[in-house]
Amino acid sequence: MAKNRKKKGPSPRTKTDVRSTAEKKQDKTNIIMTVVGVAVLVLVIALIIVLIVTSLGDNNTSQNPENGSASTESIAFDINKNYIADIDIKDYGTITVALNSKAAPITVENFVKLASSGFYDNLTFHRIIEGFMMQGGDPNGDGTGGSDETIYGEFSANGYDNPLKHSRGTISMARSAASMNSASSQFFIVQQDASSLDGEYAAFGEVTDGMDIVDKICSEAEPIDNNGLIATKKQPVINSIKIRTADTTE
Numbered sequence: 001m002a003k004n005r006k007k008k009g010p011s012p013r014t015k016t017d018v019r020s021t022a023e024k025k026q027d028k029t030n031i032i033m034t035v036v037g038v039a040v041l042v043l044v045i046a047l048i049i050v051l052i053v054t055s056l057g058d059n060n061t062s063q064n065p066e067n068g069s070a071s072t073e074s075i076a077f078d079i080n081k082n083y084i085a086d087i088d089i090k091d092y093g094t095i096t097v098a099l100n101s102k103a104a105p106i107t108v109e110n111f112v113k114l115a116s117s118g119f120y121d122n123l124t125f126h127r128i129i130e131g132f133m134m135q136g137g138d139p140n141g142d143g144t145g146g147s148d149e150t151i152y153g154e155f156s157a158n159g160y161d162n163p164l165k166h167s168r169g170t171i172s173m174a175r176s177a178a179s180m181n182s183a184s185s186q187f188f189i190v191q192q193d194a195s196s197l198d199g200e201y202a203a204f205g206e207v208t209d210g211m212d213i214v215d216k217i218c219s220e221a222e223p224i225d226n227n228g229l230i231a232t233k234k235q236p237v238i239n240s241i242k243i244r245t246a247d248t249t250e
Contacts, residue, residue, distance in 0.1 A: 077101075077109040082246035085115060085171075085205070089125075090237040092217060095189070095210035097171050098246075103164050104154040104204035107173055107183070111204065114147055114185055115241035124235035127188075128221035129228035134214060134236075135174055135188035141232055143174075146184025153180040156199035164203035166194045169211055172203040191218050 083099040101108045114120060114137075125136035127143060139145040153173075154160045158180040166172060167190065174186035183202060190197075191214055197203075207214065217236050224231050 077112055079105050079109075083108060083112055084208075084244050084246055085111070086242045086244070087210075088239040088242070089213065089217070090239050092213050092236060093210065095213050096208050097189075097205050098208045099171075099205040100164060103162055104202050106152050107154050107202045107204040110149070110151045110183075111187065112243050116243045118240070119147060119185065120238050120241040123238050124230075125217065125238070126230055126235050127228040128218055128223065128230055128236075130218040130221060131192050132194060132228075133188045133190045134217055134221075135186060135228075136236075136238060137174075137186045139185070141235060142229065143186070143227075146186060150179075150182050150184050153183060154202040154204070155180075162199075162202060164206075166190050166197040166201070166203055167206075168193055169207035169214075170203050171205045171207065172197065172201045175201065189214055191215065 079101045081101065083101060085097040085099060087095040087097065089095065099108045099111065120137055123137055123139060124141055125134045126138055126141045127135040135143075139147075151173075152158070152160075153175060154162050156162065164170065170190045172188055172190065173183035174188055175181075175183040189207060221228075221230060222234060223229060230236075
């Protein structure tokens with residue numbers, strides 16, 4: 001007599017497999033929702049950061065906390081105008097320089113633009129050699145820095161006719177030995193005649209008042225190497241360089 005056989009239902013294994021598949025689908029759905037949620041949160045945070053940075057940038061435009069001076073709008077350069085630079089040096093006084101736009105228009109325009117924008121405020125004279133010159137205008141304070149731009153060298157060795165000589169009181173642009181068109185923001189004031197520089201560097205004006213300040217700074221300088229580098233804490237500080245035209249007063 002045949003034994004009664006019970007009809008088998010779905011095995012526990014099969015049932016478990018069905019349940020696991022459903023759970024896995026749910027897990028995937030949960031993961032996708034979580035990823036989407038995180039992505040949205042990241043985007044929101046990024047947007048907030050952008051808004052904050054933009055706001056800070058707008059505030060920094062009016063005043064630079066690093067040099068503590070309000071920036072000013074750059075002066076529109078006019079080659080037919082005679083510009084004067086008043087270089088105010090902390091603890092020393094003001095050196096007044098008449099800029100020569102006719103002799104070196106590119107150089108003067110660059111200097112006027114940088115000075116009127118507040119670029120030189122709180123920079124220093126980092127290189128001083130008594131009996132020769134004092135050099136400054138480097139953001140790095142060691143002779144390696146400059147502004148974001150370099151300019152064409154307006155001197156005879158570079159094919160440009162510049163009649164200005166490097167006599168006592170002349171202001172001229174520093175540059176690297178590697179390129180005649182590497183002048184940027186660094187400038188120097190000649191303390192004593194230096195004819196060896198004629199035709200090799202772009203002279204662009206002369207001191208009309210304050211050579212006694214140049215002499216005092218040079219005499220008090222204490223270079224720490226043979227190239228005239230001054231220790232950072234002892235570098236004379238440029239409070240500001242103000243630009244005006246010859247028909248305006250201080």
